[in-house]
Amino acid sequence: MEEKINIKPIVFVLFMTIFIIGADTFIISPLVPTISKYFSVNASEAGLLVTAYSIGYAIFAFIFGPISDKIGRRFLLIVGLICFSVFAILCGFVNNFKVLFLLRILSGASASAALAVSQLLGVPIGAFIAGAGGWRSSFFALGITLAIIYFPKIGTKAINGNAMSSQLLTSLKSVLLNKHALSGLFVTLFLMFGSFGMYSFLGVWLSNSFRLTVNAIGSVIIFVGVGNLIGNLAGGFLADTFGKKRVAIVGMLSLSILLILLPYTNHNFILAMGCILLWFISAGISLSSLNSLIVGLVPSLRGTMMSLNSSFMYIGTTIGVAFNGIILNDFGFHSVGLSSEISVIISLILVSILVSLKKDKAATAD
Template sequence: MSKFPILFFLIMFMIGTDTFLVSPLLPTLQAEFDVSTSSAGWMLSAYALGSAVFALIAGPLSDGWNRRVVLLCGLTAFSVCTFLCGFANGFWSMCLFRLLAGISAAFTAPQVWASIPSVMPPQRIAKTMGLAFSGLAASQAFGVPIGSWLASGGWSVPFWTIGCASLLLAGFAFFALPSMPPANAAAPGVGAILRRYVPLARSGRARAGFLAYLLIHLGSGAAFAFSGKWLAEDFGLTVGEIGTAVIFLGLGNLLGSAVSGSAAQKLGTARTVAVAMIGAAALYALLPRLAPVSAATAVYFAICTLLGIVFPLVMSALTSLNASLRGTISSLANATMNGANTLGAWLAGLMFVHLGGYAAIGVFAAVSLAASLATFLAGGLFRPSPAADRP
């Protein structure tokens, strides 16, 4: 059984690292391809766009196919597309390969969350979810320095390295994963895709769960989007110092994900989520009022640790809503997260400019988390599924 948590950790680490890979390379790629700063951003956006849009399609399709096959094909395509990024000879070819890598990731990452309940015993699902989230957190902490270090040998080297490593990982997955045929196979098509969302739309617990999931990412996304500007303006940190702070925050997320399952076993899932979210909301409200940068960073580390505890438990609860729709649920959660983070960043910009800086963002994040917790509890996401919600 131990091979599955390690496999899922490594898959999420590779996908997360690839997500952050272009950020440290952006100035180099901009000069290499001779494009403007505004255009260069599309080398980042292409990946996110492909991942977010195709997740809504990939999830329902995967629920009608063998989940092992979908994961293997997605991971193989992801490795090839990332490897090809290293051969891009212009701006548009790089955007194309990044778009294809994002689409491949949309077929891969949701299968991790959907596969965990299928291959792990019930008592180990929460811990394995936490370990998979630890892979994402580790990539957040180390993706930028890994990309920068590998790029010292040329901007293509990081893409070739991640591509080759992901291909080896696909080989490991080929031998490690069992067959996971669909519970209710359906011919893929527009009608089949839409029909897979109907049970979720009809379920009050699902509606409440996804609304709460949107709210928690709306608040945390808004706070994170302008954290760098806040650290620069209020504390005078340089870009390098801000990067170090981001690594530190990623380590907090990593710590929270690692202890998430154990905390839920001791306190219960609902109580663990409630305590962590109340604590994070209170710290968000306090955060902008802290003067020493060391205190501010320590409090933000604590926030990331608490949120790292929450996210695996929420994802585990969401995927338990309907066992035959785990791919759809995981993909919808991914799209919800990306949409909430995008909206949160836009709102944070308005608040930073018009409502007195980061203090307003801290209050907004606190209120969003409080509203999210109230929605989680009122919707009963962490209660055992009633018969109406089960497949």
């Protein structure tokens, strides 16, 4: 007689994992004004903490994705999250910006996943904690919570696997030499350059435009989470009704318009909140359709494709934050909106090319 498995603790642990990792991914934006003042750096330099996290994630996703296809994900998940917990806690102790930058890279390397729903509560809670106990307390809260969840599971039996460096390279090569897959990955890269490259400095813009405190910015970011949640939920329904490609294209077109409009709402708080909400509804709709479309481009290597897609997501974020940080200092937030819009339009063009490539392939098959 088979032993019944209680799935509730598993679901809880997975949910909390997504919640905490996702909160860490998005939490820097409302903290940028506070961190920049504490370390006496400008906003673009403080924004590099997002870049640091993205670099770590992007590099190691190339490695962990193919490995997970061969040995399974549980062992890598547990080890990665334990390391993430340690690095997050260490972030709360540092007094040197360069050390904090390094720890953010290591946190990104340890992170296994991040989902949009975590923004809904994770970021505001993190911002409120920062407002009450300083920016360090946000990292303490993230690291300690994850440690409580995962440290009791250190003894979990690992899934055995053989050395597979050649198989890893073969998996990567199979995906990266596939023109459909590569086009899809660059769609993600440019989309994240635009959307997340601008989001990372949203806290600075809100602080400068409306004189909001870190607590208030955390409350505003709820609109980001609500918008993304609505977009993700609606995206699936709309994709089933109208098709993934069509929904992705319309969502990205809306996103490009909203990104360039937002900086011009700096004198009307209600209009700004509406624009932010619509921004992330559009982003959620686009990403939910695109992720499903892109991951399915190489069905035999879904794990590799998922990780590469995440990697390109963070590469786009890294480049976007670095570039937008430079032009923010020199030209202001309006230039960030223009840069982000152009990037999303490039992504939109690539989606159209991807659709054409798939149509040509289908016609050839017929």
